Amino acid sequence: TEQLNAALESFGRHLYEDARARGAYVNLLLGVTDRRRTIRRRLQTAWDFNSLWRALMPGGNRVAMPQVVMQAMVAVAFMWGWPLVAGHLLLAFGCLLRPTEHLGALRRDLVLPRDLQRPPLEGPLFLSVRAPKNAWAGARRQFARCDDELTIMLWDALAVGSPAQEALWPASAARYTARWTAILEEIRIAIRELEGLTPGSMRGGGATALFEAFEDADHVRRRMRVTKTATAGLYIQEVGGQRFFASLPDPTGARVLGMARHSTRLLVDSVEMLVGGSPAAFHPRELQAARR
Numbered sequence: 001t002e003q004l005n006a007a008l009e010s011f012g013r014h015l016y017e018d019a020r021a022r023g024a025y026v027n028l029l030l031g032v033t034d035r036r037r038t039i040r041r042r043l044q045t046a047w048d049f050n051s052l053w054r055a056l057m058p059g060g061n062r063v064a065m066p067q068v069v070m071q072a073m074v075a076v077a078f079m080w081g082w083p084l085v086a087g088h089l090l091l092a093f094g095c096l097l098r099p100t101e102h103l104g105a106l107r108r109d110l111v112l113p114r115d116l117q118r119p120p121l122e123g124p125l126f127l128s129v130r131a132p133k134n135a136w137a138g139a140r141r142q143f144a145r146c147d148d149e150l151t152i153m154l155w156d157a158l159a160v161g162s163p164a165q166e167a168l169w170p171a172s173a174a175r176y177t178a179r180w181t182a183i184l185e186e187i188r189i190a191i192r193e194l195e196g197l198t199p200g201s202m203r204g205g206g207a208t209a210l211f212e213a214f215e216d217a218d219h220v221r222r223r224m225r226v227t228k229t230a231t232a233g234l235y236i237q238e239v240g241g242q243r244f245f246a247s248l249p250d251p252t253g254a255r256v257l258g259m260a261r262h263s264t265r266l267l268v269d270s271v272e273m274l275v276g277g278s279p280a281a282f283h284p285r286e287l288q289a290a291r292r
Contacts, residue, residue, distance in 0.1 A: 001042045008032070008046035020100060025050060063197055065093065065205025066245040069189070071260035076183045078266040081283040083274060085179050086267070087154050088169060091127065092202035094146035096210070096224050099199040101129050101144070103173050108164035111143075112156055120156045121149050129225070142225045150267050157274040187259065188252045197244075 012025045029047065033040045070093050077086035091102050111126040113119065129142040146152065159168070169176060180199055181191050189197065203224070211220050221228070245253065273283055 001039060004032075004039070005043060005045035008043065009049045012046070012049045022050070063201050063204075063244050064208045065197055065201040067093075067205065067209045068245065068260045069187070069197065069256055070202070070205060071263040072187055072256045073180075073183045075259040075263040075266050076186050077179075078263075078270050079284055080183075081280045082179060083154070083270050083280050083283065084158060084169070085176070085183075086270070087151075087158050088176065089202070090148065090151040090154060091125075091146065091168075092199070093206040093209070094148045094151045095125075095127055095144035096203050096206040097127070097129075097144055098203055099173065099176075102127065103169045103176055105130075105168045106164065107159055107162045107166045107168060110155065110159055110168060112152065112160065114156055114160055121152055125152045125155060144225065145223060150264060153271055154267055157271045187256055189248065189256075 008029065011028070015025050016022075029043060029050065033043065070089060074086045074089050077083070077089065088102055091097065092099070095102070105127060109128040109130065111128070113121065113123040113125075116123065125146045127144045127146075129144055177199065184191055184197060207220050207224055210223060211217065214220075245256070248256065270283055274280075
């Protein structure tokens with residue numbers, strides 16, 4: 001029993017570090033106890049980790065990512081030679097995705113205009129979500145959509161020609177989180193373990209930006225792939241995102257705005273380098289030269 005507890009807890013920690021849903025760990029524990037009911041009360045250690053996980057990921061709405069902060073993060077990612085990180089930031093925000101939905105996707109899940117024999121920017125981008133969190137209440141296979149031309153332009157440069165089985169994010173979720181943290185530290189936004197901006201903030205930030213553009217909660221609901229408008233309303237935090245940005249110290253806010261202003265130009269320059277075959281490692285030097 002001691003070894004079983006250790007194995008279950010170890011697997012639970014792997015799920016947590018991989019940014020998977022806590023429900024997967026709970027279902028595992030329930031499945032084990034269903035098969036061997038006699039050990040139900042002997043798995044306290046494994047259940048204790050579930051309680052710890054719940055404490056680390058408390059309930060309540062995440063802070064919605066302000067669009068201007070997202071743009072500043074994208075600018076830093078390009079300046080550091082991380083175009084793939086920038087691509088995932090834009091994809092998560094524009095498609096209103098949960099972290100696992102884009103970090104676990106394959107090239108075959110991404111549908112670009114060029115894949116449909118169209119010009120590169122003629123039409124939206126789609127991402128097939130193979131294991132949606134709300135599959136029990138809706139379609140088991142869902143498609144997220146992004147109409148942002150800059151996002152489509154970048155992913156056309158990053159993904160066209162890649163093998164169908166290639167992962168859109170070829171590293172671990174922990175690596176993505178580490179780069180997320182490094183970028184926020186560069187912007188000088190404090191990182192807090194239980195609050196603040198996390199990769200999960202992108203879904204709410206994208207929903208808020210979409211609502212501000214169209215002022216149509218039902219449109220946001222459809223794009224979020226949820227069945228109830230009230231559910232979409234929980235993510236739309238116009239005031240929440242603005243309050244977060246307004247709460248930043250004046251020097252930090254000015255730094256964010258300054259970086260965000262360069263995001264479009266940096267994206268266009270990076271796409272030109274990617275199409276031209278320039279390795280991402282050389283991008284920071286070339287972008288610095290272009291800005292002089």
